[in-house]
Amino acid sequence: MLFGLLCLTFAISHIVPGDPARLAAGPDANETMVRTLRTKYGLDQPLPVQFGRYLRGVLSGDLGESLRSHHAVLDDLVRYFPNTFELVTLSLGLAVLLGIPLGMLSAVRKDTWVDHLARVVAVSGVALPAFWLGLMLQLLIALHLGVLPLGGRLPLTAAPPAPVTHLLFVDALLRGEWGTFVTALRHALLPVVTLCFPALASIMRVNRAEMIETLTQDYIQSARAQGFSGFRIVTRYALRNAMIPTLTMIGLRYGWMLGGTVLVETVFDWPGIGLYAVNAAVSSDFQPIMGVTLLIGLNFMLANLLVDLAYGWLDPRIRRPGPR
Amino acid sequence: MIMRVRVSLLVTAVLAALAVAPPVAAFERAGDRKILVFAGRQEVPTIDPSVKYDWSIRMMQQALYDALVKYVGNPPEIVPWLAERWESSPDARTWTFHLVRNARFHTGDPVTAEAVRWSFVRTLRLNAGPAWMLSDFLKEDAIKVLDDYTIQFTLTQPYAPFLSFVPWWYVMNPKQVLTQEQSGDLGQKWLTDHEAGSGPFRIKRWEQGVLYEIEAVDGYWKGWPSKDHVGGVILKIVREAAAQRAALLRGEADIVEGLSADDFDQVARMPGIVVPNHPGMTTFGIKLNTQKAPTKDPNLRKALAYAFDYEALLKIYNGNAVLQTSPFPNATRGHIGVPGFYRQDLARAKEFLAKSAYPQGGIELEYVYVQGLEEERKMGLVLIDNLARLGLRLKLVPLTWPNMVARGAKVDTSPEMMAVFTTPVSTDPDAVAYQYHKNSWGKYYGSAFYANDGVWALIERARTVARWEERAPLYAEIQKRIAADAPEIFGMLANRRWGMRDYVKGFVFSPVRFTGEVDLYPLAVAAQ
Numbered sequence: 001m002l003f004g005l006l007c008l009t010f011a012i013s014h015i016v017p018g019d020p021a022r023l024a025a026g027p028d029a030n031e032t033m034v035r036t037l038r039t040k041y042g043l044d045q046p047l048p049v050q051f052g053r054y055l056r057g058v059l060s061g062d063l064g065e066s067l068r069s070h071h072a073v074l075d076d077l078v079r080y081f082p083n084t085f086e087l088v089t090l091s092l093g094l095a096v097l098l099g100i101p102l103g104m105l106s107a108v109r110k111d112t113w114v115d116h117l118a119r120v121v122a123v124s125g126v127a128l129p130a131f132w133l134g135l136m137l138q139l140l141i142a143l144h145l146g147v148l149p150l151g152g153r154l155p156l157t158a159a160p161p162a163p164v165t166h167l168l169f170v171d172a173l174l175r176g177e178w179g180t181f182v183t184a185l186r187h188a189l190l191p192v193v194t195l196c197f198p199a200l201a202s203i204m205r206v207n208r209a210e211m212i213e214t215l216t217q218d219y220i221q222s223a224r225a226q227g228f229s230g231f232r233i234v235t236r237y238a239l240r241n242a243m244i245p246t247l248t249m250i251g252l253r254y255g256w257m258l259g260g261t262v263l264v265e266t267v268f269d270w271p272g273i274g275l276y277a278v279n280a281a282v283s284s285d286f287q288p289i290m291g292v293t294l295l296i297g298l299n300f301m302l303a304n305l306l307v308d309l310a311y312g313w314l315d316p317r318i319r320r321p322g323p324r
Numbered sequence: 325m326i327m328r329v330r331v332s333l334l335v336t337a338v339l340a341a342l343a344v345a346p347p348v349a350a351f352e353r354a355g356d357r358k359i360l361v362f363a364g365r366q367e368v369p370t371i372d373p374s375v376k377y378d379w380s381i382r383m384m385q386q387a388l389y390d391a392l393v394k395y396v397g398n399p400p401e402i403v404p405w406l407a408e409r410w411e412s413s414p415d416a417r418t419w420t421f422h423l424v425r426n427a428r429f430h431t432g433d434p435v436t437a438e439a440v441r442w443s444f445v446r447t448l449r450l451n452a453g454p455a456w457m458l459s460d461f462l463k464e465d466a467i468k469v470l471d472d473y474t475i476q477f478t479l480t481q482p483y484a485p486f487l488s489f490v491p492w493w494y495v496m497n498p499k500q501v502l503t504q505e506q507s508g509d510l511g512q513k514w515l516t517d518h519e520a521g522s523g524p525f526r527i528k529r530w531e532q533g534v535l536y537e538i539e540a541v542d543g544y545w546k547g548w549p550s551k552d553h554v555g556g557v558i559l560k561i562v563r564e565a566a567a568q569r570a571a572l573l574r575g576e577a578d579i580v581e582g583l584s585a586d587d588f589d590q591v592a593r594m595p596g597i598v599v600p601n602h603p604g605m606t607t608f609g610i611k612l613n614t615q616k617a618p619t620k621d622p623n624l625r626k627a628l629a630y631a632f633d634y635e636a637l638l639k640i641y642n643g644n645a646v647l648q649t650s651p652f653p654n655a656t657r658g659h660i661g662v663p664g665f666y667r668q669d670l671a672r673a674k675e676f677l678a679k680s681a682y683p684q685g686g687i688e689l690e691y692v693y694v695q696g697l698e699e700e701r702k703m704g705l706v707l708i709d710n711l712a713r714l715g716l717r718l719k720l721v722p723l724t725w726p727n728m729v730a731r732g733a734k735v736d737t738s739p740e741m742m743a744v745f746t747t748p749v750s751t752d753p754d755a756v757a758y759q760y761h762k763n764s765w766g767k768y769y770g771s772a773f774y775a776n777d778g779v780w781a782l783i784e785r786a787r788t789v790a791r792w793e794e795r796a797p798l799y800a801e802i803q804k805r806i807a808a809d810a811p812e813i814f815g816m817l818a819n820r821r822w823g824m825r826d827y828v829k830g831f832v833f834s835p836v837r838f839t840g841e842v843d844l845y846p847l848a849v850a851a852q
C-alpha cells in the first residue's frame with residue numbers, strides 16, 4: 001500500500017507544471033545556475049531513474065533533501081511531526097472524552113432539551129470552518145480577555161526543554177520542567193479546542209445514532225425486564241455495541257486530522273507538518289511532499305490497525321476464530 | 325429573516341467590540357536587554373550568504389554579516405562599511421577596496437582582504453544566490469589580495485553597475501567555515517543555520533519555521549548608532565494576517581509586515597502604533613506576451629495600456645501607491661518621467677484598437693495572476709470592466725506561483741497578460757533595464773518576451789560605460805523606447821508599510837531593500 005502511495009505521489013508531483021530547480025534557484029538566477037541545481041539534485045535524469053534513486057533512499061532511511069531549504073527531509077519531519085502529533089492526539093482525546101458521553105446523553109434523553117442542545121453543538125462543529133472558529137477564539141479569549149496566549153507553543157523568550165522524544169509535553173515531564181509543561185498547556189488550549197470541535201461533533205453524532213438504535217434492541221429490553229439499572233444498561237451493554245462504528249469514525253478522524261491541521265496550524269503558528277507540507281507544495285518542493293505523504297499514509301495505516309485491534313477488545317466475537 | 329438580521333448585528337457588534345480592544349504596550353526582555361519581536365510571514369530556510377536571498381533571508385544576513393559597502397537611506401546611497409574607501413579605473417574594469425583595520429568576525433578573527441577574496445570565490449564557485457550579479461564579469465583568479473587590507477577585482481570587461489551589487493556580497497570567516505566543511509561542500513550544510521560573520525548581531529536561537537533570535541554583539545567593531553540600541557531581535561513566523569495584527573495590538577509583536585492596505589490603515593489609527601509609509605521600488609505591471617498573437621500586435625498592446633484605469637490601482641491600495649511614470653521605478657538612478665506616459669484615455673485606446681488586427685475587439689484575453697493575491701485579483705476585475713468598453717473579453721486565471729512561473733517561461737505558454745510584482749536588486753538602472761534584455765526571457769519578469777534589437781544594444785552598451793554623464797542619456801533613451809513598445813501595462817509602485825509600536829525608534833527606510841525587509845542595525849527602543 002505504501003509503495004502504491006509512493007508511486008502515486010511521485011507521479012503527481014512530477015507531472016504538475018513548474019520547474020522546481022528554477023524556483024529554488026531564485027527569480028534572478030541565470031540558466032547556468034538553474035542547470036547546476038538541476039544536476040546537483042538529479043532533476044535532469046529520466047523520471048524512472050529519479051524514482052529508483054528515491055526508492056533506494058527511502059529504503060535506507062534517506063528521504064532526500066528539500067530544494068528550498070537544503071535541509072534533510074527526515075530532519076524536518078522529526079522537527080515538525082511531533083508538534084502535529086501532540087496537537088491531534090490532544091484534540092482527539094478531548095473530542096472522545098466529550099463526544100462519547102454527550103452522544104450517550106443525547107440518545108438517552110432523546111428529543112429533550114439536552115438532545116437539542118447536543119445536536120446544536122454537533123451541527124455547529126461540522127458547519128463552522130476551523131480557521132474562523134480559531135480566529136474568533138483568538139480575538140475573544142487571547143486578544144480581548146487576554147487570558148490565553150495568541151499562538152505558538154511557548155512564550156518567545158522561553159527555551160524549550162532539551163529534546164528527548166521531541167514531544168514537548170513529554171519532554172517537559174521527563175525533564176521535570178513543570179512550569180514549561182503548564183505554559184505549553186496554556187498555549188495548546190485554543191488550538192486544541194479549535195481542532196477538537198469538528199471531531200467532537202462527528203463522534204457525538206455517530207455515537208448518538210448508534211446508541212439510539214442499540215437502545216431499541218431486544219437484549220436491552222430484556223436487561224431492563226431483569227431489573228438492571230439504567231446506568232448499567234447504557235454504559236455496560238448499549239455503549240459497548242454502539243462503540244464499534246464510533247471507533248471506526250475515531251480511527252478515520254485521527255488519520256485525517258494528522259494530515260489536515262494546516263488551517264489551525266496557520267492561525268495559531270503551530271509549527272506542524274501541515275504547514276510544512278503546504279509550504280513545500282507551493283514551491284514544488286517534491287521531496288518534502290513525498291516525505292509527508294509517506295508519513296501520513298503510515299500513520300493512517302497504523303491508526304486503522306489500532307482500530308481493528310480495538311474491535312476485538314470491544315467485541316469478543318470478532319477475536320474468536322470462525323467455524324472452519 | 326429578522327432572526328438572521330439580529331444574529332448578524334450581534335456578530336458585527338461583537339467583532340466591533342473586539343476590534344477596539346485596547347493595545348497593550350510591552351516588549352520582550354532578556355536580562356537588561358530589550359528584545360524586539362518582528363512578526364513576519366516568511367521563513368528563513370537558509371542564511372548562507374552564497375546560496376539564497378529574499379526579504380526575510382536578507383534581513384537576517386544583513387544583521388549577521390557585513391559587506392564591503394552598504395545601502396543606506398532614501399534615496400539609497402552606497403556608504404563605506406568593511407571598506408573605508410575604494411576606487412575604480414577610468415574604464416570601470418578594475419575596482420580596488422581598502423578595508424578598515426578594526427573589523428572583527430564574531431570569533432575575534434580580523435576581517436582581512438583574504439577573507440573577502442575567499443567569500444567572493446565561494447559565492448562564484450557555488451554559483452547560487454547572488455552569484456548571477458557578477459559571475460559574467462568576475463572570475464575567481466581576477467580577485468587579488470594586494471595586502472592584508474587591500475583587495476582588487478579586475479572584471480572581464482568594463483561593468484559600471486559592479487559597485488551597486490557589492491552590498492549583497494557578504495563576507496564570511498573562512499577559518500570558521502572551513503572547520504565545518506563536509507565532503508567539500510564549502511560549509512554549505514553548516515551555514516544553513518549557523519553564521520560566520522562580523523555583523524552587528526549573532527545568532528542566539530534558530531528554531532526553523534518557528535522563530536529566529538539574534539542578539540546584539542557587544543562591542544560591534546562599527547559601534548552602535550544609539551545607546552538605546554536593541555539588545556536583540558526575534559523574527560517570529562506568524563503566517564496569518566489576522567494573527568499578526570492581533571499580536572501587534574496585544575504587544576506580543578513590536579513590528580509586523582505584510583498586512584493588507586485596510587489592516588494597515590486600521591492599525592495606524594490605534595494608539596501606540598505607527599505605520600511608516602514610504603514609496604518602494606517594487607513595480608506592479610501586467611506583462612503582455614509580445615511574441616504571440618493577439619498581444620504580438622503593438623497596436624493592441626497600446627490599446628490595452630490606454631484602456632486600463634490606473635487610478636483604480638491607487639484605490640486598491642487606499643492611496644498608498646504612486647503610478648509609474650517610466651518602466652523604471654522612481655528610486656532607480658537615471659529614472660526619467662517618460663513624456664506622455666500611459667494613463668487611461670479611451671479615445672486613444674479605441675484609436676489604437678482600430679489600427680490593430682482586431683478593430684472590432686471580439687477576442688478573449690487571458691489574465692493570469694497569483695492565486696490568493698487579492699490585490700491582483702481586484703486589478704483583474706478592474707481590467708474586465710475597462711476592456712469591455714473596447715469589446716474585449718478577459719478571462720481571469722488564478723495560478724499558484726510555481727505554475728505561473730512555469731507558464732511564463734516559454735513563449736508558447738506565456739499568457740497574453742500576466743500580473744507581476746518585480747523588485748530590482750539594486751538602484752543601478754541596469755538592474756531594471758536588463759529585465760527587458762533577451763537574457764531575461766524565461767524568467768518571471770521576462771514573460772513579455774520583449775524583443776527590440778536597438779534597445780538590447782543600448783542596454784549592453786550602457787552597462788559598460790564608466791562615466792555616469794554618458795550612461796544617463798542612454799538609460800533615458802532606453803526608458804522611452806521600452807515605453808513606446810508597450811511590452812506591459814506599466815502600473816504602480818505600492819508603498820512599503822510596517823506596523824510598529826511607537827517606542828521603536830531609529831527605523832531607516834531604504835527602497836532598495838525588499839518588501840518586508842528592515843535594517844535591524846539602527847533600531848532602538850525608547851521606552852523604559
